[in-house]
Amino acid sequence: MFLREPSHILILLIVVLVLFGAKRLPDSARSLAKSMRIFKGEMKEMKEDGKKPDDKDKDTEEK
Secondary structure, eight states: OTTOSHHHHHHHHHHHHHHHHHHHHHHHHHHHHHHHHHHHHHHHHHHHHHHHHHHHHHHHHHO
């Protein structure tokens, strides 16, 4: 496909560096990492919320 060759990846990195500049790249990477952390936390919370009602239903059925 598009990024199969190492030279393609290198060219893409150079273009990104030229477009955004060396000063903005670390800030952008931090922002992206923070967003990913928030997204993963929310997904984990949604999965836990989905499991909790099932556990409560089982407890009420046994009593």
